[in-house]
Amino acid sequence: MTKKKVEIVEIGPRDGFQNVPEFIPTELKLQAIDGIIRSGVKRVQITSFVNPKAIPQMKDAKEVATICLEKYPGINFFALVPNLCGAQVAVECGLKEISYVISVSETHNLKNVKRSHDESFSGLSEIIKLYPNIIINLDVATAFGCHYEGDIPIEKIMTFLKRGYDMGIRSFNICDTVGLAYPLLVKEVIENVLKEFPDCEFEIHIHDTRNMGIINSYTAIECGINKIQTSIAGLGGCPFAPGASGNTSTEDLVYMLNKMGYETEIDFEVLLKTAKLLKEKINGDFSGHHIFINKNNVCNQ
Amino acid sequence: MTKKKVEIVEIGPRDGFQNVPEFIPTELKLQAIDGIIRSGVKRVQITSFVNPKAIPQMKDAKEVATICLEKYPGINFFALVPNLCGAQVAVECGLKEISYVISVSETHNLKNVKRSHDESFSGLSEIIKLYPNIIINLDVATAFGCHYEGDIPIEKIMTFLKRGYDMGIRSFNICDTVGLAYPLLVKEVIENVLKEFPDCEFEIHIHDTRNMGIINSYTAIECGINKIQTSIAGLGGCPFAPGASGNTSTEDLVYMLNKMGYETEIDFEVLLKTAKLLKEKINGDFSGHHIFINKNNVCNQ
Numbered sequence: 001m002t003k004k005k006v007e008i009v010e011i012g013p014r015d016g017f018q019n020v021p022e023f024i025p026t027e028l029k030l031q032a033i034d035g036i037i038r039s040g041v042k043r044v045q046i047t048s049f050v051n052p053k054a055i056p057q058m059k060d061a062k063e064v065a066t067i068c069l070e071k072y073p074g075i076n077f078f079a080l081v082p083n084l085c086g087a088q089v090a091v092e093c094g095l096k097e098i099s100y101v102i103s104v105s106e107t108h109n110l111k112n113v114k115r116s117h118d119e120s121f122s123g124l125s126e127i128i129k130l131y132p133n134i135i136i137n138l139d140v141a142t143a144f145g146c147h148y149e150g151d152i153p154i155e156k157i158m159t160f161l162k163r164g165y166d167m168g169i170r171s172f173n174i175c176d177t178v179g180l181a182y183p184l185l186v187k188e189v190i191e192n193v194l195k196e197f198p199d200c201e202f203e204i205h206i207h208d209t210r211n212m213g214i215i216n217s218y219t220a221i222e223c224g225i226n227k228i229q230t231s232i233a234g235l236g237g238c239p240f241a242p243g244a245s246g247n248t249s250t251e252d253l254v255y256m257l258n259k260m261g262y263e264t265e266i267d268f269e270v271l272l273k274t275a276k277l278l279k280e281k282i283n284g285d286f287s288g289h290h291i292f293i294n295k296n297n298v299c300n301q
Numbered sequence: 302m303t304k305k306k307v308e309i310v311e312i313g314p315r316d317g318f319q320n321v322p323e324f325i326p327t328e329l330k331l332q333a334i335d336g337i338i339r340s341g342v343k344r345v346q347i348t349s350f351v352n353p354k355a356i357p358q359m360k361d362a363k364e365v366a367t368i369c370l371e372k373y374p375g376i377n378f379f380a381l382v383p384n385l386c387g388a389q390v391a392v393e394c395g396l397k398e399i400s401y402v403i404s405v406s407e408t409h410n411l412k413n414v415k416r417s418h419d420e421s422f423s424g425l426s427e428i429i430k431l432y433p434n435i436i437i438n439l440d441v442a443t444a445f446g447c448h449y450e451g452d453i454p455i456e457k458i459m460t461f462l463k464r465g466y467d468m469g470i471r472s473f474n475i476c477d478t479v480g481l482a483y484p485l486l487v488k489e490v491i492e493n494v495l496k497e498f499p500d501c502e503f504e505i506h507i508h509d510t511r512n513m514g515i516i517n518s519y520t521a522i523e524c525g526i527n528k529i530q531t532s533i534a535g536l537g538g539c540p541f542a543p544g545a546s547g548n549t550s551t552e553d554l555v556y557m558l559n560k561m562g563y564e565t566e567i568d569f570e571v572l573l574k575t576a577k578l579l580k581e582k583i584n585g586d587f588s589g590h591h592i593f594i595n596k597n598n599v600c601n602q
Contacts, residue, residue, distance in 0.1 A: 182560045183519070211553040211590035215516040218484070245594075252512040259483045289512035293546075 003263035006221055008250060009203055009229045010036050011045040012278075013064070014080050015247055016235030018048060018057055020284040026060045028281055033068055035274030036232060040266040041250075043076040043227070044068075045099065049086035065093040078137065082113055087127045091134060099173065100124055101139035104160045105146035108177070112141065121163060128168055137171040137203070138164045143189060145180030154192055161197060171201040173229065176216065179209025179245065183219040190223040203227040206248050208234060208287045213248035214256065221262075228253065233275035234287030249288030251275045304564035307522055309551060310504055310530045311337050312346040313579075314365070315381055316548055317536030319349060319358055321585040327361045329582055334369060336575030337533060341567040342551075344377040344528070345369075346400065350387035366394040379438065383414055388428045392435060400474065401425055402440035405461045406447035409478070413442065422464060429469055438472040438504070439465045444490060446481030455493055462498060472502040474530065477517065480510025480546065484520040491524040504528040507549050509535060509588045514549035515557065522563075529554065534576040535588030550589030552576045 013033055017024055036044060046068055052059035061079070068077055078097035081087045090098050102120040103109035109120055128136065142149075143157055161172060174189060186204075193202060204220040206213050206229070217228050234249030251271045257264050272290055279291045314334055318325055337345060347369055353360035362380070369378055379398035382388045391399050403421040404410035410421055429437065441461065446452055462473060475490060487505075494503060505521040507514050507530070518529050535550030552572045558565050573591055580592045 182557050184561045209590060209594060210556060211515050211550060212557060214512050215519060215557075218516060249512060255511060256483050256513060256516075260485045289510060293510060 003261055005226060005263045005265075006257055007043060007227045008041055008254060008264055008266055009043045009045065009227050010041045010232060010250055011205070011229045011247065012036070012232035012235050012250065014045040014048050015205075016231040016233070016284075018055060019236045019246075020057060020282055022283055023057060023059075024282060026063055029060070029064055030067060032232065032274055032278055033064075035270065035277065036250075037072055037075055039268075039271035039274065040264070041271075042074070042265075043078075045229070046077045046079050046095075048080035048082075049089045050080075050082055062089060062093055065090070065095060069094045078135075080139070081127075083123055084126050084130070087131060087134070091131055095134075097135040097137070098127075099137045099139050100127065101141050101175075102160075102164075103141035103146070103177065104152050104157055105142040105149040107148035108142045108146045111148070121167070124164070124169075125167055135171060136169060137173050137201075138169045139173045139175055139205070141175045141177040143174045144176040144185055145178070147178055154188060157189060158192065158196055161193060165197060165200070170199065171203075172197070173203040173205050174220075175205040176207055177205075179207035179212075181206060181216045182210075182212055183215055186216050186219040187223055190220050190225055194224050201227070203229055205229040207236075207245060208248050209245045213246075213287065214253060217248050217253055218256070221257075230254075232271070232288075233278045233291055234289075235278060235282070235284050236287075246285055246287035249275070249286075249290070251290050252288050255290060304562055306527060306564045306566075307558055308344060308528045309342055309555060309565055309567055310344045310346065310528050311342045311533060311551055312506070312530045312548065313337070313533035313536050313551065315346040315349050316506075317532040317534070317585075319356060320537045320547075321358060321583055323584055324358060324360075325583060327364055330361070330365055331368060333533065333575055333579055334365075336571065336578065337551075338373055338376055340569075340572035340575065341565070342572075343375070343566075344379075346530070347378045347380050347396075349381035349383075350390045351381075351383055363390060363394055366391070366396060370395045379436075381440070382428075384424055385427050385431070388432060388435070392432055396435075398436040398438065399428075400438045400440050401428065402442050402476075403461075403465075404442035404447070404478065405453050405458055406443040406450040408449035409443045409447045412449070422468070425465070425470075426468055436472060437470060438474050438502075439470045440474045440476055440506070442476045442478045444475045445477040445486055446479070448479055448481075455489060458490060459493065459497055462494060466498060466501070471500065472504075473498070474504040474506050475521075476506040477508055478506075480508035480513075482507060482517045483511075483513055484516055487517050487520040488524055491521050491526055495525050502528070504530055506530040508537075508546060509549050510546045514547075514588065515554060518549050518554055519557070522558075531555075533572070533589075534579045534592055535590075536579060536583070536585050537588075547586055547588035550576070550587075550591070552591050553589050556591060 230250040231247035234246040236246040531551040532548035535547040537547040
């Protein structure tokens, strides 16, 4: 039996780091990225090119991207950009791939990037025109629900994707932005998008807010998604909600997938060492579990 | 379509409370149990009748059991007993059902209850003879692996269950004592035990140590188990491994099952309120996620 391949897409250096209030020294960021790559991860969301006044944590975005692109030529790096200006810097750094985020819930989009759908899609159109050779992943935010608009009907997601598709987008990242997904919903959404857009690439981006990070990610895999975004140590989410809001922990998912006979090509122990390093050095919110296990202290009954 | 029923078996008052170092006032224990019952839970592991010198947290076992049995006549209460002496007190309190634990890994059994398999089964035999009308659930500890003996072959679990079955046991609780289960293993074990012992009742007891509490519990449900042991707030496990070692959180599992169309007959909001009360009052290890969500603070991107 050939093993089923799952590609782990590490987004800790963006979504994880971005939610840490205190600035993480560039050197520590690079050390973590190095550990992630040494574990076998081949695709990393390296940073986001945003206004450093809005998100000071990402003020070293250019430096991090430039160094990594030079040091690891075989790795598939990409970065989040909120607008044309961000895309420009990303391209200047040498990135060949970017993520651009629009929320299916227009209310959330207005809160998150201060734009209407028309404005966001128009911004995307500009980037496509200016950089026709750059791969653009469309981050489909709030795909599984929104605190402002509630449930998102499947038809609305389809119309949203079609709008991106018609502009030339062939790579989508289906995001559970506020952690409202559950397995049955993941199944419904993923089966529909895969069926409707068979010539596109899909990734999934899950938050562990309601303790379904692992099961939702796994459900997506079972439905046919083979690129899963996760964050090392489960870092991310909101520092005011400890243990609750990070992305699915990379090492926890990798541990399970390796046990289940999936081919992740990732060395769990190397990854865990890096996750533990971050837990030790960063004052953040960690939703990973393995980082808390102390082998000398097995006291469950 | 009729909804599939899943019975939530709340074990927080035993496994959860037992792992809290500081004594929880009896009144708070009773308040938590009251909230659990008001949410709709009908089966509760109320306490354990152990030596109070070994586990001072359970020194009020008799009081808690007596009060609850009188106050909630419709609820299916049971308690953990390690030996004949514990069984005697449980019966005196009026309990009609007890749990007796033996580990499949004999090494773990020696460490946990200081007995060989022969000694443990002989103790079980005594209880059965003395109390023929009491329902005894056999807690099948380390069924999914053990830190001392490693993997547990499925044949070993079968032989173990058969030994209990031949003594008259018809109710088993398959326990992931140290959090080594993963969905594929859960499937293998559960499918085998259900097939081999079709006239028995089965429950499952999962720890969230490796972030698979929800997915393992759900896998068991999919395989045909309809009684799932969980702990309110995810309380339990080891206070030295924060966020890692508690049982699956009752409210997190209930939230998901209710969303998925399962009939738990439990009011999530009432349950969550009780879980939050415990988080507020107890200095313990909470692996539940919903208790950390602050509705005014939805800041994921």
